[in-house]
Amino acid sequence: MVLEWWERYRRIILLTAAVLFVGCSYWIYQRDQSHKTDELPLHPPAYAASNLETKELADDSAAAQPSKTVKATPEKDKGKEKEKDKEPLPPPLYVDVKGQVKNPGLYQFEPGTRVANAIEKAGGALPDADLVQINLATPLTDGAALVIPAKGTTAPVSASIGLVQSAASVSTTGASSAINLNTATVAELMSLPGIGEARAKAIVEYRSKQGRFRSADDLKQIQGIGEKMFARIKDRLVVQ
Known part of the structure; x- marks a missing residue:
């Protein structure tokens, strides 16, 4: 009778046994893994703790180190720069360029300008201008008159060095220099x-x-x- 029962239900019995075996094996495996996880140490390993302490010390030293200060400009240097900015620029020169030039008239020049520059600004000398009597390197002076003589005429004494200082000196030069x-x-x-x-x-x-x-x-x-x-x-x- 048992053999008959076995022959009839053995497939079902074997299949059920296989399912139970697999289920029990999976349950035992999960239990073992959970048990191992609970037994893990609460503190990190020694090498991990060492690396963590080293990083913390580096962060503390960086925070404790004072930041580099930008070197400020001394107050004296700032004062000197302000004084330079406040220094007034030299006034321009106004010279009356006349005589044998293309465009005679009153011109404005920068300080340190020479007679040659004044002649050039007035359009240049005319063909009959006698530049031998003029000192082209003479610096211009404010309020002066620059007279370029013609060939065959005589420039005033003061003009022979470059400039006539005023109209009065021009009018009296002829008599005083005879x-x-x-x-x-x-x-x-x-x-x-x-x-x-x-x-x-x-x-x-x-x-x-x-x-x-x-x-x-x-x-x-x-x-x-x-x-x-x-x-x-x-x-x-x-x-x-």
């Missing part, structure tokens, strides 16, 4: 354009040998004084 050929000394004669020491002595020697000059044209009798030289100085010569 040279009397019969009384002029070597030094006075050397003030004439193009007359050096040798020519001045030649004039005095001619006067001592030939007598008083009757006219300024007598200068042409002296060697080295031709028509061009005479034309440059004749306006400043008198015979008395």
